[in-house]
Amino acid sequence: MEPRLSFVTLGVGDLARATAFYEQVLKLPRIALPDGAGVAFFELGKTWLSLFPRAELAADAGVPAAGSGFAGFTLAHNVRSAAAVDALLAEVAAAGGRIVKPGQPAFWGGYTGYFADPDGFLWEVAWNPDFPHV
Known part of the structure; x- marks a missing residue:
């Protein structure tokens, strides 16, 4: 494997709320996508941050969406x-x-x-x- 991290994808409960936080509060540069794309992308140099609805991300990975507490990373x-x-x-x-x-x-x-x-x-x-x- 080449030594790089391409994406960090966060499964979020409310895509619009999370997108607004990262775009307006943290002032990350958002990549323009067509309306209704169902995902938000922010370019952070060579790594991108993506926000995706939590339930859909869990389904994509084939794992339960439920979970709470410390996720084991920061x-x-x-x-x-x-x-x-x-x-x-x-x-x-x-x-x-x-x-x-x-x-x-x-x-x-x-x-x-x-x-x-x-x-x-x-x-x-x-x-x-x-x-x-x-």
Whole structure:
């Protein structure tokens, strides 16, 4: 397998609500699709984020859609400073997002906090002085 991740697809409860959150709150660039496409795509460099109705995604994979609690993964967005962590978390909170963990110094020497999107997917916002990709 070539070392790349092409898509991260989130199964969402309300496609319109989730699309608005990612487009308007997080300001991700949305790819234009025909009306009624039933999916939303956001290009993030070489990896794309897609939003797809949860029940349909589960059916496509052949697994039950029911589930709750921690999904066993988080998404992460690195920023250029500790202040940028707090600024993004404040922006998400002001738009109705749920802050799970406020920005704070991390044991590994950076600064990090978490928010949940409208479907409960966890996003870490982090500043890491030793991570080159921001």
